[in-house]
Amino acid sequence: MTTKIISDSASNVLSLDKVAFETVPLTISIDGQDFKDDTSLSIETLVDKLHQGEKTSTACPSIAAWQEAFAGYDEIFAVTITSKLSGSYSSAVQAAQLYMEDHPKVKIHVIDSKSAGPSIALIIEHLEDLVASGMPFEAIVTEIEAYTNKAKLSFALENLENLAKNGRVKPAVAKLATMLKIRLVGIAQDGELTPIGKPRGLKKTVAIMLKDMEERNYTGGKVIIAHTLNETAANVLKASIINIYPKAQIKITQTRGLCTYYAQKGGLMLGFEGK
Numbered sequence: 001m002t003t004k005i006i007s008d009s010a011s012n013v014l015s016l017d018k019v020a021f022e023t024v025p026l027t028i029s030i031d032g033q034d035f036k037d038d039t040s041l042s043i044e045t046l047v048d049k050l051h052q053g054e055k056t057s058t059a060c061p062s063i064a065a066w067q068e069a070f071a072g073y074d075e076i077f078a079v080t081i082t083s084k085l086s087g088s089y090s091s092a093v094q095a096a097q098l099y100m101e102d103h104p105k106v107k108i109h110v111i112d113s114k115s116a117g118p119s120i121a122l123i124i125e126h127l128e129d130l131v132a133s134g135m136p137f138e139a140i141v142t143e144i145e146a147y148t149n150k151a152k153l154s155f156a157l158e159n160l161e162n163l164a165k166n167g168r169v170k171p172a173v174a175k176l177a178t179m180l181k182i183r184l185v186g187i188a189q190d191g192e193l194t195p196i197g198k199p200r201g202l203k204k205t206v207a208i209m210l211k212d213m214e215e216r217n218y219t220g221g222k223v224i225i226a227h228t229l230n231e232t233a234a235n236v237l238k239a240s241i242i243n244i245y246p247k248a249q250i251k252i253t254q255t256r257g258l259c260t261y262y263a264q265k266g267g268l269m270l271g272f273e274g275k
C-alpha cells in the first residue's frame with residue numbers, strides 16, 4: 001500500500017520527511033508571462049517583477065495537473081486552499097472523481113482547508129503523522145476533517161492591493177486597500193478573509209494576533225509562521241508567543257509564490273492549533 005499527501009502550492013510546504021509528498025503549483029501571471037509556483041521560483045525575483053508588472057493575476061491548478069500528481073499511489077490525501085477564494089478545491093475534486101473512475105482501487109480524499117498558507121501546512125503535518133502511525137485510510141479521513149476545523153489562520157498584511165484587484169475580498173474590505181499605511185489584521189473564517197483590526201505598528205499587530213489566539217483557544221500547541229521577506233517581524237511574533245506560551249512549538253517559513261502574491265511584501269501569516 002503506497003500513500004501520498006499532495007497540496008497545492010498555497011501551503012508553502014516544499015517537502016515532508018516521513019510520507020511521499022508533492023505540491024501542485026498555482027500559476028502567477030505578470031504582463032502575460034506565466035510563473036509556476038514551484039521550487040524553481042525565486043521569491044525575491046517574483047516580488048521585484050510584481051513591483052514592475054502592470055497586469056497581474058493568479059490561476060489554480062488544472063484538473064490534469066492534479067491527476068498527474070495522483071499517478072502511481074493507492075491512497076491519496078489532497079489538501080487545497082479555501083474553496084471560497086480559489087478553484088483549486090473544485091479542480092482537485094473533479095480530478096479525483098475522474099481518476100477513481102479509471103483506477104477503481106485507488107482511494108482519494110480531497111480536503112478543503114477553508115484557509116491558506118500555514119494552516120494548510122498544519123493539516124499536512126498532521127496527515128503525515130497519521131499516515132506514518134499506520135492508521136487506516138477511513139479513520140484518517142474522519143480525524144483530519146475534525147483537525148481541519150482546529151487549524152486556525154490569522155494574518156497581518158501591509159498591502160491589500162492584489163487581494164482587492166482580483167476580487168478575493170468583499171468590496172468594503174477592498175476599500176481599505178485604497179487607504180495608505182493601513183496594516184490589516186484578519187482571520188480566515190468560514191473560508192473567507194475577515195478583518196479584525198487595523199493597527200499601526202508591529203507591537204499592536206502582535207497584540208491583536210495574540211488576543212485572537214487566546215479567543216480561539218490556542219493553549220500551547222503547534223504554530224507555523226509564514227512571512228513574505230519579513231523575518232524580523234516573524235521573529236518578534238514568535239518571541240511574543242513563547243513569552244505567553246513557553247511550550248509553544250513554533251516554526252518559521254517563507255511564503256512561496258501564491259501566498260507571496262497575495263500577502264505581499266512584509267506580510268505575515270500565522271497558523272495555530274485552536275479549538
Ligand code: X90
Pocket residue numbers: 026058059060081082085086087088114115116117155168187188189191192193194258259262263
Ligand atoms: O485560484 C487562484 O488563483 C488563487 C486565489 C487565492 C486567493 C487568496 C489567497 C490568500 C493568500 C493572503 C492572506 C490570507 C487570506 C486567507 C483567507 C482565507 C494569503
